[in-house]
Amino acid sequence: MSDDLSTVFDRLPRLGESVLVTLELTIGGAILAMVVALVLGFGSRTRTLWVRGPSRVIVEFFRGTSLVVQLFWIFYVLPEFGFKMEALAVGIVALGLNYGAYAAEVVRGSIESVPAGQWEAATALNLGWFHRVRRVIFPQAWVLMIPMLTNLLIQLIKGSALAYYITLHDLNYWTTELRRATNETIFAYTVGLLVYFAISYVLTMLMNWLERRAKRRLGQLPPRGGSLPTVSEALRLKPKDQTEQLAGAVAPGGPSRSKEVSA
Amino acid sequence: MTSAPGDVPAIEFRDVVKRFGDNVVLDGLNFSVAQGDRVTLIGPSGSGKTTILRLLMTLEESNGGLILIDGDPYTHEYKGKKWVEIPEKRRRQVRRRVGMVFQQFNLFPNMTVLENIIEAPMHVLGRSRKDAIARAEELLEQVGMTEKRDFRTTELSGGQQQRVAIARALAMDPEILLLDEVTSALDPEIVADVLEVLRDIAKNTDITMLLVTHEMQFAREVSNRVLMFDHGRIIEEAPPEEIFTDPREERTREFLSAVVSN
Numbered sequence: 001m002s003d004d005l006s007t008v009f010d011r012l013p014r015l016g017e018s019v020l021v022t023l024e025l026t027i028g029g030a031i032l033a034m035v036v037a038l039v040l041g042f043g044s045r046t047r048t049l050w051v052r053g054p055s056r057v058i059v060e061f062f063r064g065t066s067l068v069v070q071l072f073w074i075f076y077v078l079p080e081f082g083f084k085m086e087a088l089a090v091g092i093v094a095l096g097l098n099y100g101a102y103a104a105e106v107v108r109g110s111i112e113s114v115p116a117g118q119w120e121a122a123t124a125l126n127l128g129w130f131h132r133v134r135r136v137i138f139p140q141a142w143v144l145m146i147p148m149l150t151n152l153l154i155q156l157i158k159g160s161a162l163a164y165y166i167t168l169h170d171l172n173y174w175t176t177e178l179r180r181a182t183n184e185t186i187f188a189y190t191v192g193l194l195v196y197f198a199i200s201y202v203l204t205m206l207m208n209w210l211e212r213r214a215k216r217r218l219g220q221l222p223p224r225g226g227s228l229p230t231v232s233e234a235l236r237l238k239p240k241d242q243t244e245q246l247a248g249a250v251a252p253g254g255p256s257r258s259k260e261v262s263a
Numbered sequence: 264m265t266s267a268p269g270d271v272p273a274i275e276f277r278d279v280v281k282r283f284g285d286n287v288v289l290d291g292l293n294f295s296v297a298q299g300d301r302v303t304l305i306g307p308s309g310s311g312k313t314t315i316l317r318l319l320m321t322l323e324e325s326n327g328g329l330i331l332i333d334g335d336p337y338t339h340e341y342k343g344k345k346w347v348e349i350p351e352k353r354r355r356q357v358r359r360r361v362g363m364v365f366q367q368f369n370l371f372p373n374m375t376v377l378e379n380i381i382e383a384p385m386h387v388l389g390r391s392r393k394d395a396i397a398r399a400e401e402l403l404e405q406v407g408m409t410e411k412r413d414f415r416t417t418e419l420s421g422g423q424q425q426r427v428a429i430a431r432a433l434a435m436d437p438e439i440l441l442l443d444e445v446t447s448a449l450d451p452e453i454v455a456d457v458l459e460v461l462r463d464i465a466k467n468t469d470i471t472m473l474l475v476t477h478e479m480q481f482a483r484e485v486s487n488r489v490l491m492f493d494h495g496r497i498i499e500e501a502p503p504e505e506i507f508t509d510p511r512e513e514r515t516r517e518f519l520s521a522v523v524s525n
Binding site for chain 2: 117118120121123124125126128131135139218220
């Protein structure tokens with residue numbers, strides 16, 4: 001076992017590199033997926049048929065086909081038509097399109113869950129379409145979206161392991177290499193599991209923070225000190241941040257869970 | 264294009280038709296509202312009153328006929344020997360003159376009271392933040408909500424939300440204000456506060472008002488004309504003192520006695 005551990009330590013620099021590849025795939029894929037989701041999600045609910053039709057077809061197509069096959073198709077078949085991309089770009093595009101198609105449904109559903117009265121009030125104030133969405137509708141839909149998007153993000157992290165099959169040296173590759181080097185299947189894959197879990201967990205925490213922030217902006221959680229937290233504030237002042245939150249939550253209407261903590 | 268006030272009606276409906284599926288809500292409706300008029304629409308539910316306000320706010324599309332605001336086409340125009348829909352850009356220019364207060368307030372929960380009020384003046388009318396805030400504070404004072412300036416709308420009672428919604432609509436300096444059952448979602452003891460605010464506006468401005476309400480006493484005080492609707496048609500039209508004391512139509516009499524006994 002100590003040999004195994006020393007092998008892990010020897011391979012730490014390469015672990016860093018491979019985690020970086022997994023993160024690049026995950027974050028690049030997630031950003032592209034969000035763009036795809038917004039375009040197709042809003043496209044799916046326009047009245048114009050030539051926007052709605054293609055949006056629906058693209059969503060159904062990328063939801064309905066296997067990620068591995070999409071990956072292989074973009075990697076091996078697309079170059080035949082003269083579109084050759086780097087393996088990392090292929091991974092990001094495939095993940096972005098596949099998860100973007102799922103997320104488009106999340107976006108559409110959340111937008112539709114915002115009460116019609118909000119659109120109507122925005123129309124009555126003569127706000128333009130883009131302004132309505134950006135300032136009124138999206139902030140409300142965003143709160144509804146985040147939990148479902150978190151789910152998809154976690155799936156995307158795990159989906160990124162397929163990039164190993166298109167020659168990328170990601171975390172999956174590193175794990176396999178570790179197994180080869182140590183000849184310890186249980187050990188290598190257990191380490192692999194833990195690293196994947198760690199990445200997922202960190203990203204889940206980040207998404208939870210985004211959710212709390214979005215809810216606070218809608219007044220669904222007690223505000224802290226009156227003003228809204230900025231990204232840097234909340235990251236730097238994490239411990240203080242939590243105590244304030246508990247203090248706020250003890251007030252009437254706060255979650256009962258926190259009362260136990262403060263008692 | 265716009266003539267002097269008084270010449271051209273603020274609102275004009277010409278043969279307006281509105282259907283929801285097979286249900287004909289407005290069947291060739293004609294009526295007009297003069298500048299500065301305060302008109303109350305009464306009638307049983309489903310008679311088309313709210314639909315009229317929603318058409319005027321472009322929340323619904325008509326299925327026929329013409330709607331004009333200050334004589335300007337709002338829905339269709341006659342072009343090249345046929346009627347065509349007017350482009351959204353021009354519709355927006357006309358819509359700028361119309362404001363609406365809703366039954367369910369519809370304040371934006373992601374903004375504070377002040378932000379709700381200054382959002383459109385800043386981004387639609389292009390006012391500076393400073394000017395928009397100054398005007399908003401004036402209006403908050405007028406509706407008695409100065410202290411709640413920086414509150415989230417979710418922290419307010421229904422009556423308070425409605426008063427903010429009135430301030431928000433007025434911040435756009437509308438020529439026409441549509442009030443759609445603005446007290447129906449409120450507790451009875453709060454209704455008086457909101458009506459007081461509206462009475463004040465009616466007294467101190469010359470905004471054209473079109474209101475749908477079940478508050479007959481309020482309608483009587485504020486409006487100078489009452490239109491009684493039934494099945495998408497105006498069946499009686501008179502000044503409030505006439506229609507409430509001595510309606511000509513049997514149907515109006517029935518409706519009023521039913522409303523009053525509630």
